[in-house]
Amino acid sequence: MFYIHRGLPGFAMRSPTSSSAALPRATAPEVVRILAARGPALVAMSGGVDSALVASLAFEALGSRAVAVTLTGPAVSAREIERSRSVARAIGIEHAVRPVDPLALPEYRSNPSDRCFFCRSVETRALREFGEEWGAVQYVDGVHRDDLGDDRPGLIAMDRAGFRHPLAEVGWGKEEVRLAARERGLPNWDEPSDACLASRVRHGQPITAELLRRVELAEDALRAHGFRQVRVRVEGSLARIEVEPESVARLAEEPLAGRIAAKLVSLGFSSVTVDPHGYGHARGRVRLR
16 A cells, blocks of 8 residues: 654854855855864764864864764665765865664663663764774864754763764754755755664664665665655555655656555555655655555
8 A cells, every 4th residue: 555645162153044145255264274273083974964064174174183973873775875975075075984883772672762872882982982092182073053942862972982062062053064065065065864774663672784775675666766855754564655755746647656665565665655745744654555
């Protein structure tokens, strides 16, 4: 069946603003100067634009004294890893990929509402271990202003591990990040936002490597049909598809709807629904056929 359905030393905190025009153009050079003054840096870099921008700024500031580290694991898609490699090459920064497995923690596998705290605790431990061997004295990530208003238990773990958030600390949000990334020619400046595969699974439903792999394959199947912003949410054996709002109608058309439903069922989902409002909107289910 297929249905539609905070400030740290060295940075001066700026007042939050939704307008990039209100942000001084000197902010990027300011971040570069501060990063340079703090010494060798490890950038926790995913395939996303936020951490890519920080990696670019750190490389400008420090050159060979900056390293970007990407962590692999069952909740990280192969697509994200390859994109991180591509972005690091474009920047020119030294790049390392290291495995980490939060599934080793029963607290993570049980998928509580603060799951991200346990994941980030494992990840930051691995990053700090690598950084200590490499010679890092500062640890930075791509958290920005717009991230701070959400319930983000993962940020607590990052803060406890001593990570700094330069984008947030100078008042940049997503709009400013994308503008700066575009100006710097980063290849992923306009890529849709992403999150770890575990974020697709409803809290309370146990997480397994097999389930995460099914989610990854399902989302890859949708991207193969040209959908850019994709989420396959999981509740029990049900898969709920979210795509960009302007693409919902195309997803509902036959024969594409039937092909995608059949693909997801073949991956082990018993039923497939689609959010009729698209990614980022209120949830709902309407019969497609």
